[in-house]
Amino acid sequence: MTMRTNTGVRGGFSLVEMLVVLAVIALLIGIIIPAIAGGRTAARNADTRTNMVQLGSACAQFEIDQRRRPGFFSFNQMGAGANAATFGFTNMDNMMLDLLGGTTKKARDLNQGIITVGPGNADNSVNVDTAALGAPSASSGSAAKSYFTLDKRFVAQTGAGKRKVTTSNDNALLPVLTDAFGQPILAWVQSDSSATTDFVAENTDNANVIPAFTWASNAGFLSNDVTSLGKRGETMQFVVSTQGSILNQTVPIANRVFSLQALLGNPAAPDPAAPAGNPRPLRPRGPIVLHSAGNNGIYMGATERAGKPGVVRYTPNQDIVTSGGFDDVITTAGQ
DSSP, X not given: OOOOOOOOOOOOOOHHHHHHHHHHHHHHHHHHHHHHHHHHHHHHHHHHHHHHXXXXXXXXXXHHHHSSOXXXXXXXXXXXXXXXXXXXXXXXXXXXXXXXXXXXXXOOBGGGTEEEESSSSGGGOEXXXXXXXXOSSOSSSSOSSOSSOOXXXXXXXXXXXXXXXXXXXXXXXXXEEBOTTXXXXXXXXOOSOSOOSEEEXXXXXXXXXXXXXXXXXXXXXXXXXXXXXXXXXXXXXXXXXXXXXXXXXXXXXXXXXXXHHHHHBOTTOBOTTSOTTOOOBSSBSOSEEEEEOTTXXXXXXXXXXXXXXXXXXXXXXXXXXXXXXXXXXXXXXXX
């Protein structure tokens, strides 16, 4: 019996068919990659917000126990022009001295992890035992217990351009709470004074001005000296084009004040005494406003204003935090 075999050769893909397949693959990649990136960003935003809410809870518990807001140094010390110009000690640094403990009477000894930090020299500084930060019980220090736990989210900003530094203290050696993007989280802390004359001021140097908030208290990360911020290495130098921050030293004082009014002010509480055409808030979002730079790593960057650099203005009943083109993560804390 004779068996027949098929000796025909099956044809391969034509060039057109291969090009169609490649086009379909490219299209799918173009759809999938942005979706994955968007999902990753959303997850990091959620993680950042969760951490900030936990920090807010720690602040609230501290207030219940100590009957004051967390912060080792006073509002005036933190808001002084000298702190902004030279020391760069931030509100978050200040809060963590209370929430993590660790302050000590031991002499400064870098080999033993004993550092000197604060918004100035002498009376405006304190020694900290970095090994005792976040310990369950602080034998000495500003807190009888730790209200927050030191973990991988705390990263000292010791590299060049990471923060304003000075040879007068060791502020750069103090671990800083970072968000899920690796950037430091800022804290804006309201003055305890009920006699405030200005919602925001650059600093507390003017005896005739009693502000609710000061730019100087966060100059450590909003300074022109900061050119490689956090894990992302972003610059905080203002660039009149498509990048940079509107809160640093190269921008006129009025612009910084206007921008902070928009960030910190309650959109639903405009000041009825404000001049026509120049609205300002009467009340803040909260006594403590926690502020992450978000996905782009720049605090209130110019790129977040649809590529238009310049000042962000307070607008009654219109919240910049929920408007389009602004990716910073904001939560409130305190009582």
